[in-house]
Amino acid sequence: MTIIEGLTSGFLQSISLSVLPYLAVGSIFGLVIGIIPGLSGHFAMAMAVTFLYTMEPGAGIAFLLGAHATVAQGGGLTAILFSTPGTGQNAATLLDGPPMRDKGLGGVAVGAAMASCFLGATFGAIVLAAMLPVLRSVVLFFGPPEVVMMAFLALTFVAVLGKEDLVRSLIAALLGLLMAMIGLDNVTNTERFTMGTLSLSDGLSLVPVILGLFAVAEMFDLWGTGGALARNVSKPLSARETQKQIFQGIGLAFKNWWLVIRCSSIGTVIGLIPGLGSAAASFVAYGHAKQTSKDKESFGKGNIEGIIGPESANDAVEGGALASTIAFGIPGSSSMAILLSGLFILGLETGPRMLNQHVDIVFIMIFTIIIGNLIGTIVGMFLVNPLSRATSIRAEVMVPVLMAVIVTGAYATDRSMFDIGVAVFFGIIGYMMKVLNYSRAAMLIGFVLGFSLEKNLYLSLLLDGNFFFLQPIPAALGLITIGFLAYNIWGIARDAKKG
Amino acid sequence: MRRTFLKGAVASIIAGSTLTFAGVAAAQDAASFYDGNVIKWIVPYNPGGGYDEYSRAVAPFLEKYTGARVDIVNLPGAGGMKGANEIYDSPADGLTIGIINGSAMVTNQISEIEGATYNVADYSYLGRMVADLRVLVVGVNTPFASFEDLQNAPDPVVIGATGLGGSTYVDAVITGPALGVEQRVIHGFDNSSDVRQALLRGDVAGMWGSLGSALQGVEDGDHIIVAQSDPERSALLPDVPSVFEFIDTSANPEQTRAVMNAWDALNAVGRPVAAPPGIPADRLAFLQEAFAQAMADPEFVEMMVSAERELSYVDGARMAQIAATATNMSPEVKAIMVAAVQGEI
Numbered sequence: 001m002t003i004i005e006g007l008t009s010g011f012l013q014s015i016s017l018s019v020l021p022y023l024a025v026g027s028i029f030g031l032v033i034g035i036i037p038g039l040s041g042h043f044a045m046a047m048a049v050t051f052l053y054t055m056e057p058g059a060g061i062a063f064l065l066g067a068h069a070t071v072a073q074g075g076g077l078t079a080i081l082f083s084t085p086g087t088g089q090n091a092a093t094l095l096d097g098p099p100m101r102d103k104g105l106g107g108v109a110v111g112a113a114m115a116s117c118f119l120g121a122t123f124g125a126i127v128l129a130a131m132l133p134v135l136r137s138v139v140l141f142f143g144p145p146e147v148v149m150m151a152f153l154a155l156t157f158v159a160v161l162g163k164e165d166l167v168r169s170l171i172a173a174l175l176g177l178l179m180a181m182i183g184l185d186n187v188t189n190t191e192r193f194t195m196g197t198l199s200l201s202d203g204l205s206l207v208p209v210i211l212g213l214f215a216v217a218e219m220f221d222l223w224g225t226g227g228a229l230a231r232n233v234s235k236p237l238s239a240r241e242t243q244k245q246i247f248q249g250i251g252l253a254f255k256n257w258w259l260v261i262r263c264s265s266i267g268t269v270i271g272l273i274p275g276l277g278s279a280a281a282s283f284v285a286y287g288h289a290k291q292t293s294k295d296k297e298s299f300g301k302g303n304i305e306g307i308i309g310p311e312s313a314n315d316a317v318e319g320g321a322l323a324s325t326i327a328f329g330i331p332g333s334s335s336m337a338i339l340l341s342g343l344f345i346l347g348l349e350t351g352p353r354m355l356n357q358h359v360d361i362v363f364i365m366i367f368t369i370i371i372g373n374l375i376g377t378i379v380g381m382f383l384v385n386p387l388s389r390a391t392s393i394r395a396e397v398m399v400p401v402l403m404a405v406i407v408t409g410a411y412a413t414d415r416s417m418f419d420i421g422v423a424v425f426f427g428i429i430g431y432m433m434k435v436l437n438y439s440r441a442a443m444l445i446g447f448v449l450g451f452s453l454e455k456n457l458y459l460s461l462l463l464d465g466n467f468f469f470l471q472p473i474p475a476a477l478g479l480i481t482i483g484f485l486a487y488n489i490w491g492i493a494r495d496a497k498k499g
Numbered sequence: 500m501r502r503t504f505l506k507g508a509v510a511s512i513i514a515g516s517t518l519t520f521a522g523v524a525a526a527q528d529a530a531s532f533y534d535g536n537v538i539k540w541i542v543p544y545n546p547g548g549g550y551d552e553y554s555r556a557v558a559p560f561l562e563k564y565t566g567a568r569v570d571i572v573n574l575p576g577a578g579g580m581k582g583a584n585e586i587y588d589s590p591a592d593g594l595t596i597g598i599i600n601g602s603a604m605v606t607n608q609i610s611e612i613e614g615a616t617y618n619v620a621d622y623s624y625l626g627r628m629v630a631d632l633r634v635l636v637v638g639v640n641t642p643f644a645s646f647e648d649l650q651n652a653p654d655p656v657v658i659g660a661t662g663l664g665g666s667t668y669v670d671a672v673i674t675g676p677a678l679g680v681e682q683r684v685i686h687g688f689d690n691s692s693d694v695r696q697a698l699l700r701g702d703v704a705g706m707w708g709s710l711g712s713a714l715q716g717v718e719d720g721d722h723i724i725v726a727q728s729d730p731e732r733s734a735l736l737p738d739v740p741s742v743f744e745f746i747d748t749s750a751n752p753e754q755t756r757a758v759m760n761a762w763d764a765l766n767a768v769g770r771p772v773a774a775p776p777g778i779p780a781d782r783l784a785f786l787q788e789a790f791a792q793a794m795a796d797p798e799f800v801e802m803m804v805s806a807e808r809e810l811s812y813v814d815g816a817r818m819a820q821i822a823a824t825a826t827n828m829s830p831e832v833k834a835i836m837v838a839a840v841q842g843e844i
Binding site: 042045046049050053139140143144184186187188189191198201202274275324328329330331334335337338339340341344345347349350351352353414415455458459462463 | 545546547548551552555556559572573574575576577578580581584613614657661662663664685686687688689692693695696697699700702703715716718719720721805806807808841842
């Protein structure tokens with residue numbers, strides 16, 4: 001089957017009555033899972049797998065992947081309206097989403113977020129399609145040395161993350177790296193910082209840490225100050241006003257098309273690298289959006305570019321992440337591992353046989369991502385209005401309800417009571433950081449990059465020797481990192497002189 | 500005399516029929532106990548891996564033969580130990596069962612790793628789903644085409660592996676030194692998929708893995724299989740030598756054989772389905788019977804064949820013996836195994 005035949009057949013199957021209804025159900029299911037804090041794409045897929053046994057391959061793939069594709073959209077909605085990230089990949093949206101809501105522009109923010117997700121996902125899917133002939137070489141491009149240098153580059157983005165100063169951000173990022181060291185070390189099998197408890201031997205899970213740092217901390221803050229979640233807004237937006245704002249937001253995402261393309265590229269590339277993940281992608285995209293913006297000052301205070309950047313990146317990851325799964329059957333994330341199981345259940349094989357004989361299935365995946373996100377955007381628009389009304393409920397009512405949801409979310413990922421404690425602990429840490437003006441985003445980026453940074457550094461040293469970073473690609477990435485840091489330090493020095 | 504005989508006969512008939520009756524009653528008891536009840540099936544890893552796939556595949560058939568609902572609960576942690584502990588410590592009512600990574604649980608136990616509160620030999624076993632045939636693969640772009648090539652390599656052969664104590668690691672460090680392969684084992688990869696990517700890139704020359712996951716790469720022309728773990732060549736790989744065939748070439752064949760046998764016993768533990776120690780005998784018998792039927796259900800077997808998933812069922816009693824054999828090794832062999840697991844070889 002040639003690629004063109006596959007494309008045509010894949011598209012016709014995707015919009016056929018035997019597939020499209022499953023795709024729609026899957027996408028709406030994913031959207032709802034995304035809205036609920038703590039439940040992630042990996043959870044949505046694990047639930048969806050159960051239904052696959054009786055399905056046809058096309059319908060099954062559309063259902064499974066649809067449920068995964070829209071999770072980030074739902075999560076963005078929760079992040080903006082309730083200051084609680086629906087999934088880990090929406091954590092970067094917290095930097096500018098809630099401030100927009102407080103300005104009474106919640107609708108614009110949500111509209112822009114949803115449209116960016118759709119555009120990012122479409123970009124990632126198209127890149128995946130374009131890469132099909134060379135997919136196997138592209139996936140093998142990134143080895144341990146490349147990943148180490150990419151992770152370093154991503155880490156330097158903390159320098160521009162928040163409104164906090166550089167030194168505080170670096171402290172937070174290094175603390176984040178230390179947090180990633182907790183648990184059983186993969187290389188020496190030694191426990192580090194576990195204080196002798198088995199609960200910490202696998203390290204901290206991402207979801208409770210994010211929920212704690214951002215959502216729980218926000219609840220403490222809201223409890224302390226009182227009032228409603230949406231501050232400075234006297235009454236909820238009318239349904240009509242909300243609709244108007246959503247369309248305005250969608251328009252803004254299209255207007256910033258160049259930013260969307262750049263941030264989607266970041267997302268797709270990070271998606272190609274196993275282990276970095278979409279949370280890292282969205283923070284790097286946020287850093288990039290801020291770095292290249294003409295109006296850096298307003299980032300963190302409700303700049304729409306601070307939403308468009310991360311939201312387009314976190315869905316563009318999908319296209320990249322699918323690449324190694326399709327090309328070799330090597331899953332780059334837990335979600336992709338579930339997708340792989342799903343393919344087995346449906347009787348499909350990955351690797352060259354899929355690329356040669358079942359390329360239509362690959363295109364069903366590609367169209368599922370695109371159509372699923374479109375469905376997610378449309379359905380999401382209808383959910384904004386009722387949800388945004390809830391944001392003007394008083395803190396005394398809202399905090400207990402949201403806390404219950406957050407605690408359940410922290411528990412649900414691994415069914416672990418310990419994780420509830422982790423969320424509360426990081427809630428206190430997060431609240432203190434907020435008060436003392438330390439960047440929580442920097443801590444999180446250190447935490448999410450810590451695992452792959454350490455592992456790949458170790459492997460690079462063993463496989464390529466002490467000077468692994470002198471190979472052409474790692475060296476180029478290293479130079480970009482140094483250049484980026486130098487530029488920022490120069491900027492700080494210049495500002496200091498002015499001040 | 501005759502009277503005594505009659506008495507005895509009557510007594511034995513009564514006893515016999517009582518026993519039979521009791522047996523039937525017990526089976527009925529167990530059946531009615533499980534009918535409509537909920538069995539919790541613990542998977543000690545995240546959704547999406549082999550353990551999860553096997554569990555979710557067999558669950559509907561276990562439901563069919565027990566009449567109970569089977570709830571799959573993923574309980575990842577500590578390399579599968581958290582789930583294994585949880586099964587071991589659950590109430591012994593026969594309502595909590597689960598699949599365990601038998602071989603890894605044995606290695607953890609003999610090396611007295613912290614956190615292993617279970618004892619592999621003490622579980623109540625329903626049976627075994629599969630014991631992976633382990634194979635050594637090398638990339639097609641390496642200069643190696645056979646196990647002899649590895650033995651005669653001028654430089655140490657780079658073998659990729661996951662963490663210390665993981666199967667990919669234990670296989671390499673047990674077989675390599677024993678059979679005179681000079682090797683450099685690079686461990687620290689996340690999982691076997693991760694090692695496979697390094698193999699494809701050419702970062703490592705070879706790796707140990709299960710036949711199931713190696714087959715696809717062989718069909719795709721990415722790597723070749725140069726050795727297998729079973730003492731007898733498997734019917735699936737008639738042309739690939741077993742590592743046992745090289746024992747006589749080693750420096751100390753007797754000790755090598757002892758170590759390799761212990762390793763083989765470890766592999767045989769495979770992926771058993773276990774319940775806590777001491778569950779009521781009638782319920783265990785009922786579960787074992789239902790599990791046997793589920794594993795033999797044609798629909799299930801066909802599904803696993805089409806998904807290219809191996810099955811190697813053994814019943815609960817046999818599984819208990821396998822577990823006992825694997826945990827009971829001589830002090831010298833145990834010392835070698837423990838050193839291997841701890842990265843001291």
